[in-house]
Amino acid sequence: MNRIQKIAKRGGLISLAILTLLAGILGWNCWRFPSQQIALAPLPKLKLDEAEVLSRFQGAIRIPTISISMARMSEEGVHQQFRHYIETTFPTLHSAPFLVRTGTEFGDALNPSVLLEWPGQDPSLGGILVMSHSDVVPIEEDSLDQWSHAPFGGDVDESYIWGRGTLDCKHGLMAILEALSLLAAEDFQPQRTIYFAMGHDEEILGREGNRKIAEWFRSRGRRIHSILDEGGCIFTEFPGLDRPAALIGVAEKGYLEAEVTVHIDSNQVGHASMPPGETAVSILATAIDRLQASPLPARIDGGLRDTIRFLGPEMPSLSSRIAMSNLWLCEPLVKHKLGAKPSGNALLRSTVAPTMIEAGVRSNVLPAYAKATLNIRLLPGDSIEGVLAHLRNAVKDERVEVVALPNAREASPVSSSDAEAFELIQKSAVEVFPDVVVAPFVLVGATDTVHYTDLCQNIYRFIPTRLSERDTKRFHGIDERIGRENYFDIVRFFHRYLSTAATK
Structure with missing residues (x-):
């Protein structure tokens, strides 16, 4: 064997040894990838008067509480009607020991938001706050004929309850009230104070609802141990799993609208029959193209890394488990696979979507300016100023101005998925829905919890609504509905959660 052959053989042996070592490391990490699931026996089904529970829910759906500002509120309006409905439907919750604030x-006698307080026996403990909202989004007039059931009819058949608010978010509001009423009837004595905040304007940013309620907590120095609001659901067809995934929101993305504007010299404005080399529209189009070609960096950290930590060990696919348990090597592959779909891409990075364009007044006149609006959702860890700097750097054109519009908000902090407060939600979910895999995740939408981030470290977002992929389109859409049995189980979930969280 000559020298070259010996070197080649030695190199092959070294390569084989490296590959063997690598395979061993990958296999070891996969083998010791610990499950984060909690094994608990299912709870016996809490007995409910299902006919009465359904009837009360139907009554709530039939009140068309479409979001409006306080300036349009009236004593005879639907939001006052809904507040009166809650008061008369759940009289036990509007008398001692409960305290009602509205x-x-x-700040306004007509403010229909409500804060229920059930004082705990140990005032030294921080309270638990559950949240929901009574307002719903409007129905588009030209979509009415596409609804199988009247949007505010509250129709019920053998399988579903139909109507606006059945998914967002009167099911959560009514289920919490039912659970509180049941606990009161059982003579339950909470150790921690239980608060229930019912906002009336979440769909229009919650400025007069939960923002005002949060100010009440601040002004009185009330301590909040944990918060549970809407957000995550039970997804029955989660990619890579053979079981439903119960996703609990541990954070939510920030929100920013930005304007991209081009103003050009007056000598470039005139008749469209003699256009210059560039117009305001073409400059804007180039800027948008550059933005689309320069997405913000993808990251696997914070909430997403915890999602992988919880879901990875439960995936039937060996290759998926190997990749998820070895992010030190496989992170680029995981990013590529996640980023291939819009839903996955939204978890990886701050997203930028051009949504509106404005330019010109007539087809034969060159416009003096052109403007686009960008809708931006900020990943926790990114900042508004940092994202704006990225956009300006991507455009690279002094003629193009990028400015933030009002009402921007930073991404929320990420609450711990190792905290006892998270575990209580996880346990309650598993006890009532024993078929689920539980995991934390970052919510790409927004909730009223944004008003409380300085008041509490343990903020979570979850209502155990079972959703197929098709059902997700019913949010704010046509034929909104929820399964009858699912709604009853949501009542049972809140009964279990409140009874355990208030005793810790």
Whole structure:
């Protein structure tokens, strides 16, 4: 064997040894990739008067509480009607030991948001806050004929409850009220104070609802141990799993609208029959193209890394488990696979979507300016100023101005998925829905919890609504509905969660 052959053989042996070592490391990490699931026996089904529970829910759906500002509120309006409905439907919750705050407590006698307080026996403990909202989004007039059931009819058949608010978010609001009413009837004595905040304007940013309620907590120095609001659901067809995934929101992305504007010299404005080399529209189009070609960096950290930590060990596919348990090597592959779909891409990075364009007044006149609006959702860890700097750097054109519009908000902090407060939600979900895999995740939408981030470290977002992929389109859409049995189980979930969280 000559020298070259010996070197080649030695190199082959070294390569084989490296590959063997690598395979061993990958296999070891996969083998010791620990499950984060909690094994618990299912709870016996809590007995409910299902006919009465359904009837009360139907009554709530039939009140068309479409979001409006306080300036349009009236004494005879639907939001006052809904507040009266809650008061008369759940009288137990509007008498001792419960305390009810509404109206002038939040700055205006007509403010229909409500804060229920059930004082705990140990005032030294921080309270638990559950949240929901009574307002719903409007129905588009030209979509009415596409609804199988009247949007505010509250129709019920053998399988479903139909109507606007059945998914967002009167099911959560009514289920919490049902659970509180059941606990009161059982003579339950909470150790921690239980608060229930019912906002009336979440769909229009919650400025007069939960923002005012949060101010009430601040002004009185009330301590909040944990918060549970809407957000995550039970997804029955989660990619890579053979079981439903119960996703609990541990954070939510920030929100920013930005304007991209081009103003050009007056000598470039005139008749369209003699166009210059560049117009305001073409400059804007180039800027948008550059933005689309320069996405913000993808990252696997914070909430997403925890999602992988919880879901990875439960995936039937060996290759998926190997990749998820070896992010030190496989992170680029995981990013590529996640980023291939819009839903996965939104978890990886701050997203930028051009949504509106404005330019010109007539087809034969060159416009003096052109403007686009960008809708931006910020990943936790990114900042508004940092994202704006990225956009300006991507455009690279002094003629193009990028400015933030009002009402921007930073991404929320990421709450711990190792905290006892998270575990209580996880346990309650598993006890009522024993078929689920539980995991934390970052919510790409927004909730009223944004008003409380300085008041509490343990903020979570979850209602155990079972959703197929097709059902997700019913949010704010046509034929909104929820399964009858699912709604009853949501009542049972909140009964279990409140009874355990208030005793810790």
